[in-house]
Amino acid sequence: MTAAIREADAGEGLTERQGAVLEQALRLLVDGGEKALTTAGIARAANCSKESLYKWFGDRDGLISAMIGFQASKVRTQDVAARALDAESLRGNLVTFAKDLLEVLAGDVSLALNRLAIGQASRDGSKLGHMLQERGRRQIGRRAAALLEAGRKAGLLSFDDADEAYGALYGLVVSDWHLKMLLGEEAGEMKKGFSRKAEQAVSAFLSLYGTKR
Amino acid sequence: MTAAIREADAGEGLTERQGAVLEQALRLLVDGGEKALTTAGIARAANCSKESLYKWFGDRDGLISAMIGFQASKVRTQDVAARALDAESLRGNLVTFAKDLLEVLAGDVSLALNRLAIGQASRDGSKLGHMLQERGRRQIGRRAAALLEAGRKAGLLSFDDADEAYGALYGLVVSDWHLKMLLGEEAGEMKKGFSRKAEQAVSAFLSLYGTKR
DNA sequence: TGCGAACCGTACCGTACGGTACTGATCGGG
DNA sequence: CCCGATCAGTACCGTACGGTACGGTTCGCA
Numbered sequence: 451m452t453a454a455i456r457e458a459d460a461g462e463g464l465t466e467r468q469g470a471v472l473e474q475a476l477r478l479l480v481d482g483g484e485k486a487l488t489t490a491g492i493a494r495a496a497n498c499s500k501e502s503l504y505k506w507f508g509d510r511d512g513l514i515s516a517m518i519g520f521q522a523s524k525v526r527t528q529d530v531a532a533r534a535l536d537a538e539s540l541r542g543n544l545v546t547f548a549k550d551l552l553e554v555l556a557g558d559v560s561l562a563l564n565r566l567a568i569g570q571a572s573r574d575g576s577k578l579g580h581m582l583q584e585r586g587r588r589q590i591g592r593r594a595a596a597l598l599e600a601g602r603k604a605g606l607l608s609f610d611d612a613d614e615a616y617g618a619l620y621g622l623v624v625s626d627w628h629l630k631m632l633l634g635e636e637a638g639e640m641k642k643g644f645s646r647k648a649e650q651a652v653s654a655f656l657s658l659y660g661t662k663r
Numbered sequence: 664m665t666a667a668i669r670e671a672d673a674g675e676g677l678t679e680r681q682g683a684v685l686e687q688a689l690r691l692l693v694d695g696g697e698k699a700l701t702t703a704g705i706a707r708a709a710n711c712s713k714e715s716l717y718k719w720f721g722d723r724d725g726l727i728s729a730m731i732g733f734q735a736s737k738v739r740t741q742d743v744a745a746r747a748l749d750a751e752s753l754r755g756n757l758v759t760f761a762k763d764l765l766e767v768l769a770g771d772v773s774l775a776l777n778r779l780a781i782g783q784a785s786r787d788g789s790k791l792g793h794m795l796q797e798r799g800r801r802q803i804g805r806r807a808a809a810l811l812e813a814g815r816k817a818g819l820l821s822f823d824d825a826d827e828a829y830g831a832l833y834g835l836v837v838s839d840w841h842l843k844m845l846l847g848e849e850a851g852e853m854k855k856g857f858s859r860k861a862e863q864a865v866s867a868f869l870s871l872y873g874t875k876r
Numbered sequence: 877t878g879c880g881a882a883c884c885g886t887a888c889c890g891t892a893c894g895g896t897a898c899t900g901a902t903c904g905g906g
Numbered sequence: 907c908c909c910g911a912t913c914a915g916t917a918c919c920g921t922a923c924g925g926t927a928c929g930g931t932t933c934g935c936a
Contacts (some may be wrong), residue, residue, distance in 0.1 A: 571847035703893080712914045
């Protein structure tokens with residue numbers, strides 16, 4: 451048995467030491483943007499050597515990929531599979547989902563990683579973009595899909611294409627807020643309006659796809 | 664009278680030579696991303712000297728700002744103030760607007776500039792972000808606002824908050840397509856679905872805010 | 877106690893970028 | 907015909923980054 455297997459891991463087949471290093475790297479990225487994410491800076495912040503960074507992650511891109519995977523592994527979305535779905539609880543679940551979605555998108559780590567992936571979309575063949583899409587959005591998308599499907603099963607929602615319905619829900623909730631935050635709009639001021647925004651969006655969504663009169 | 668006034672300009676108080684340089688710079692940015700946007704590269708592509716670049720635009724940031732302003736000045740949105748607005752023409756105008764919006768957002772220059780501004784959002788205090796927001800989105804937003812207001816005046820639409828209604832329209836039309844394209848999803852394949860997407864979004868919007876039974 | 881692996885800290889190398897300085901050519905006005 | 911301004915082309919400088927190499931130290935293990 452290899453020694454590595456016996457060590458505590460951080461959810462991605464990497465040791466906790468490596469996880470701590472990625473944590474510091476994420477902090478650097480959040481605080482200073484991509485420009486601050488230098489190998490020397492990470493090594494200094496994490497009290498490790500550049501040589502170890504290259505041994506563990508290969509090169510800078512591998513390190514960034516590891517950062518995305520590490521962050522995604524921390525934000526496991528627990529879907530509350532609430533049975534006995536009635537109109538009230540469906541609305542409540544949808545509002546909760548909408549708020550969670552806005553909170554996640556407005557999180558500084560999420561914003562920083564999205565900025566990083568978008569900035570490199572031109573040069574790396576959108577490798578990071580696909581990774582973010584797959585490991586971040588896919589998760590929350592599945593949660594929404596399950597919720598919508600449950601609503602349809604309970605006769606509370608009516609739609610043919612689940613993706614189309616989810617797209618409408620996403621658009622009504624997020625609108626152009628995500629882009630505005632990515633462009634640097636202060637996220638702190640906006641968070642206060644999240645609840646109202648989420649409820650409005652869910653109301654609109656239900657009047658589009660709900661069966662209730 | 665100054666000599667500069669007598670020269671042909673490119674819409675931003677700069678000479679046509681400078682406009683040609685900015686054109687080449689935009690082309691470099693579109694083709695190779697931010698990494699390809701070097702002063703030496705621009706000078707080579709535009710057959711000018713780096714010294715001229717710095718004389719005209721101050722520094723790299725000034726040049727990027729000029730690029731944004733230059734591009735915005737080219738994409739003037741003509742609002743077809745169609746009088747005699749009935750339900751059919753309102754829908755038609757909304758669909759046209761939705762298609763135009765998707766086309767603009769999917770344009771490679773737009774995507775490249777947005778990627779650039781998002782990538783620098785952390786370091787420059789979102790100066791570029793505000794500029795893009797102000798000179799790009801504000802324009803198309805006003806066109807939509809005028810259309811919505813005309814619809815309300817004609818008794819075809821019903822809403823209290825015009826911004827909220829516009830937000831819903833924007834979200835229904837764009838959903839998360841913009842982000843996916845910014846992250847590198849191939850835009851070519853998506854463009855085929857724009858018409859259908861636009862019509863679906865407008866139908867949903869009308870069933871939310873329309874007065875028609 | 878001695879061995880070897882892992883690792884920190886740092887020095888180092890090649891490269892590429894932003895920005896400046898200089899030279900020579902072109903061109904319009906007196 | 908000459909003067910001054912503008913500009914292309916290039917050489918140059920300081921800096922900072924990605925990636926590598928090396929000496930010294932700790933720690934698990936026999």
